[in-house]
Amino acid sequence: MRLEAESLSHSYSGKQPLEALRRVSLSIPAGQFVALIGPSGCGKSTFLRLAANLLPVRSGSLLLDGQPPRAAVAQQRVAWMAQSPALLPWRTVRANVLLAGQIQNHGSRPRLDAEEALARVGLSDMAGSYPAELSGGMQQRLALARTLTLPASLWLMDEPFAALDELTRERLAGELLGLWQPIGATVLWVTHNIHEAARLADRALVFSQRPGSIVADIPIPLARPRREADPDYQSVVTSIRTGLGMAETGVSS
Amino acid sequence: MNGGRTWLPVALVGGFLAIWESAVHLFRIPLYLLPAPSRVVWTLAQNLTPYSQATLLTMGEALAGLALGVLTGGLLACLLVLRPGAENGVMTLAILVKSTPLVAIAPLLTLWLGFGVLPKVIITALMTFFPVLVNILSGLQRPDPALVDLFQSWNASRWQIFTKLRLPASLPYLFAALKISAPLAWIGAVVAEWTGASGGLGRMMWLAYTNLNLPYMFAAIFILSTLGMGFYRLLAWLESRVVFWQPVTVEEERV
Ligand SMILES: Nc1ncnc2c1ncn2[C@@H]1O[C@H](COP(=O)(O)OP(=O)(O)OP(=O)(O)O)[C@@H](O)[C@H]1O
Ligand SMILES: [Mg+2]
Numbered sequence A: 001m002r003l004e005a006e007s008l009s010h011s012y013s014g015k016q017p018l019e020a021l022r023r024v025s026l027s028i029p030a031g032q033f034v035a036l037i038g039p040s041g042c043g044k045s046t047f048l049r050l051a052a053n054l055l056p057v058r059s060g061s062l063l064l065d066g067q068p069p070r071a072a073v074a075q076q077r078v079a080w081m082a083q084s085p086a087l088l089p090w091r092t093v094r095a096n097v098l099l100a101g102q103i104q105n106h107g108s109r110p111r112l113d114a115e116e117a118l119a120r121v122g123l124s125d126m127a128g129s130y131p132a133e134l135s136g137g138m139q140q141r142l143a144l145a146r147t148l149t150l151p152a153s154l155w156l157m158d159e160p161f162a163a164l165d166e167l168t169r170e171r172l173a174g175e176l177l178g179l180w181q182p183i184g185a186t187v188l189w190v191t192h193n194i195h196e197a198a199r200l201a202d203r204a205l206v207f208s209q210r211p212g213s214i215v216a217d218i219p220i221p222l223a224r225p226r227r228e229a230d231p232d233y234q235s236v237v238t239s240i241r242t243g244l245g246m247a248e249t250g251v252s253s
Numbered sequence B: 001m002n003g004g005r006t007w008l009p010v011a012l013v014g015g016f017l018a019i020w021e022s023a024v025h026l027f028r029i030p031l032y033l034l035p036a037p038s039r040v041v042w043t044l045a046q047n048l049t050p051y052s053q054a055t056l057l058t059m060g061e062a063l064a065g066l067a068l069g070v071l072t073g074g075l076l077a078c079l080l081v082l083r084p085g086a087e088n089g090v091m092t093l094a095i096l097v098k099s100t101p102l103v104a105i106a107p108l109l110t111l112w113l114g115f116g117v118l119p120k121v122i123i124t125a126l127m128t129f130f131p132v133l134v135n136i137l138s139g140l141q142r143p144d145p146a147l148v149d150l151f152q153s154w155n156a157s158r159w160q161i162f163t164k165l166r167l168p169a170s171l172p173y174l175f176a177a178l179k180i181s182a183p184l185a186w187i188g189a190v191v192a193e194w195t196g197a198s199g200g201l202g203r204m205m206w207l208a209y210t211n212l213n214l215p216y217m218f219a220a221i222f223i224l225s226t227l228g229m230g231f232y233r234l235l236a237w238l239e240s241r242v243v244f245w246q247p248v249t250v251e252e253e254r255v
Helices: A044-051 A069-074 A093-104 A114-120 A136-148 A166-183 A194-200 A231-249 B003-026 B037-046 B048-082 B084-099 B102-113 B118-141 B145-153 B158-194 B201-210 B214-242
Strands: A003-012 A018-028 A033-037 A059-064 A078-081 A154-158 A186-190 A203-207 A214-219
Touching: A003 A044, A018 A044, A018 A059, A018 A214, A033 A044, A033 A194, A033 A231, A044 A059, A044 A078, A044 A154, A044 A186, A059 A069, A069 A078, A078 A136, A078 B145, A093 A114, A093 A136, A093 B158, A114 A136, A136 A166, A166 A194, A186 A194, A194 A231, A203 A231, A214 A231, B003 B037, B037 B048, B037 B214, B048 B084, B048 B118, B048 B158, B048 B201, B048 B214, B084 B118, B102 B118, B102 B158, B118 B158, B145 B158, B158 B201, B158 B214, B201 B214
Parallel strands: A033 A186, A033 A203, A078 A154, A154 A186
Antiparallel strands: A003 A018, A003 A059, A203 A214
């Protein structure tokens, strides 16, 4: 799914209106894996929420395959994974994964069936437990498994690996790329981890501090799997780091 | 079961009864003012049949009224969540019912509907309805916002969000409501019986009161408090089974 934003801004209304995004323009072709990286509070989650139709687009435009987010969500073409695990405490691990399919009525054609999704994230042996019995990282993996069952062509992933240790992160990154490559879904992947962005994405977008706008757009034209020793990989890491430095100091490229 | 926690309440109640018993004997308190607990229990044992019949009747009224109150309060809360426009009007009406002293209505209902079971059930239902409405409504209205977002990202319908999210999320609030309403149900049934009835514990208490037969009256009070506590315990046990995911019980809405 193609994603196009044209001077997209968003302000939260409250006692004091708060400008979270300012004039974001970008174009993401179908099938691209894009990492969004930027300082905390810069509007990354806000951007994903706009694309998931959880916030209304009031200023500028945001189109998914030429349609407003509402239409794409109604066609079940968008999968959103929240920054918090958002699990139902009264459902078992397995029932939590199955829930998405029950709501969207996937019937016999989920992208990935529940058992398979749980196996991919390494939670098969916990299928009968309840979320309260899981650690923070396990809860996040459960939320990831649930997202992977959705038959969507746009994945909006809000820091899906934030609560994971480095080894689990690497293993899951491999699983995820294996799932993603044949599907060719468009991915927006929010992360604070430069190496995660460099290892996974085709492109990294660096956001400035709030109000967020794009300060650096870094292509990552490297074949997968990527090796940290590769000098090209190192130069990608350096560019992202430089971009983040500009984001911190507020200098725009 | 934690041993310390089981025997402490028993010891407290036992101690209280012992002090009461010895005070009555020590100060030679006359029977028409305060009977000793032993005398009360003895009276109870002597009149087991009439007391059990009265208890069954009152319990039936209380439970039927509670069921009716929970059902109407719960259904109304569901309706208000599914069609939010009506909330203001209905809540005004509900607060009006709640603000009217039901003790004042009880004799009227007896006058209109007779000495039978029906006016007791209605009074009990009126007393229990409001806490149920308020608690379940607030439970239905505030599931975790992150979960609501999740359902919306799946394009869930209002009805799906209601059945799969709001209803289960409101269960802890249902138990909070029941724990307030159950004692009110006993009060409702007994007070209604005081205003005129052909049977029941309230009726027995009223007869005993007019004859200044205090042991008789205290026997009924003993039954009421024991049953009330047993019922509360039963609810707490049920709660821990049904709402197993809730580590602590939710704070009930103040009504
Ligand atoms: N519901 C809301 N109401 C008001 N302000 C909000 C709301 N959600 C976010 N904000 C504000 O908007 C700004 C951007 O928030 P957002 O969650 O998009 O940041 P983020 O880039 O995802 O940060 P993080 O990396 O910490 O998750 C923040 O300053 C935040 O305070
Ligand atoms: Mg965020």
